[in-house]
Amino acid sequence: MKAFRNRVRRQLDPGRPVHHPHNTTDGLSLGPRDGLSVDWHCHSTWSDGRATVAEAVRRAAARGVTLGIADHGLRDNRRLGTPSQLASYVDDLRRYPVLRGMEISVGDVPGDVAGAETDVRLAELDYLIASLHIIQVPEGPVHATRYLNYRAGLYPRYRPTLARYNRRGYFDSWLRAFEATVRHRPVKILGHFCLLPELANDEGIVDLSRDPEPDAVAAEWLDATIELCCRYDVAIELNSKSRVPHESFVVRALEKGARFSLGSDAHQLHRVADLSYGRYLVSRLNIPRHRLLSVANIRPAAEESAAG
Ligand SMILES: [Zn+2]
Ligand SMILES: [Zn+2]
Numbered sequence: 182m183k184a185f186r187n188r189v190r191r192q193l194d195p196g197r198p199v200h201h202p203h204n205t206t207d208g209l210s211l212g213p214r215d216g217l218s219v220d221w222h223c224h225s226t227w228s229d230g231r232a233t234v235a236e237a238v239r240r241a242a243a244r245g246v247t248l249g250i251a252d253h254g255l256r257d258n259r260r261l262g263t264p265s266q267l268a269s270y271v272d273d274l275r276r277y278p279v280l281r282g283m284e285i286s287v288g289d290v291p292g293d294v295a296g297a298e299t300d301v302r303l304a305e306l307d308y309l310i311a312s313l314h315i316i317q318v319p320e321g322p323v324h325a326t327r328y329l330n331y332r333a334g335l336y337p338r339y340r341p342t343l344a345r346y347n348r349r350g351y352f353d354s355w356l357r358a359f360e361a362t363v364r365h366r367p368v369k370i371l372g373h374f375c376l377l378p379e380l381a382n383d384e385g386i387v388d389l390s391r392d393p394e395p396d397a398v399a400a401e402w403l404d405a406t407i408e409l410c411c412r413y414d415v416a417i418e419l420n421s422k423s424r425v426p427h428e429s430f431v432v433r434a435l436e437k438g439a440r441f442s443l444g445s446d447a448h449q450l451h452r453v454a455d456l457s458y459g460r461y462l463v464s465r466l467n468i469p470r471h472r473l474l475s476v477a478n479i480r481p482a483a484e485e486s487a488a489g
Contacts, residue, residue: 216473
């Protein structure tokens with residue numbers, strides 16, 4: 182149990198030393214540009230991933246997948262928050278044939294300190310993923326990561342963070358935080374979004390045996406989230422690690438015109454380029470290819486041949 186807790190803590194608290202292996206990816210290029218073959222969400226030793234960037238690149242290439250490195254940054258990573266740290270990260274990723282991304286939390290909006298300089302550095306990345314991690318409600322913080330990690334097999338069971346909290350307060354806090362984040366940051370992807378099971382109905386009943394079925398109030402909130410994604414051109418990630426969003430949400434987002442991206446959310450080498458959940462949904466729901474975020478959406482063709 183202790184080992185298990187440490188493993189979870191490592192995943193949530195990027196605090197281990199960074200290693201910078203020399204470039205050992207010679208001869209590899211960026212890879213396919215089709216959205217079905219791009220893993221936009223992979224962690225490395227720049228945050229809490231176990232694999233180095235070079236190792237992850239080689240694994241993705243062996244699987245015929247183009248890799249996007251998206252390590253935890255800004256408030257979620259004390260080693261990847263300042264403008265100079267961001268500059269080192271960008272410089273390092275430029276050495277590899279990867280898409281240069283970063284994962285931040287929804288709600289991590291610019292502060293006054295070093296805001297402009299941070300923005301300059303973030304603009305050098307190809308994209309940001311803004312993810313559902315912790316949402317502050319009047320009753321306290323709701324750690325959505327608990328449910329996501331439960332679904333990823335990292336927790337043996339799931340218990341909501343707070344015994345009871347007002348779900349309308351959560352919905353409002355989420356929408357405010359999400360809109361502020363996509364308005365102020367160059368966000369291209371909404372990471373591992375889901376409806377927490379206790380929010381699906383007003384009674385707060387958690388049923389883990391099936392996907393949460395939203396009642397009218399929850400469905401309205403889900404629609405509002407999809408509409409923000411459409412308005413700000415943010416792709417909805419199909420996340421293999423936690424197998425979210427739930428299928429009914431993806432169906433609805435497809436109807437409403439949203440785009441999608443695939444991501445492994447790999448923290449270990451063997452998970453790199455695992456796009457199984459996204460590919461399953463693309464095939465099952467007949468999601469057209471042009472609705473998947475592709476390399477061309479992020480990088481002009483002229484840059485394709487450039488190193489990384
Ligand atoms: Zn995350
Ligand atoms: Zn992640």
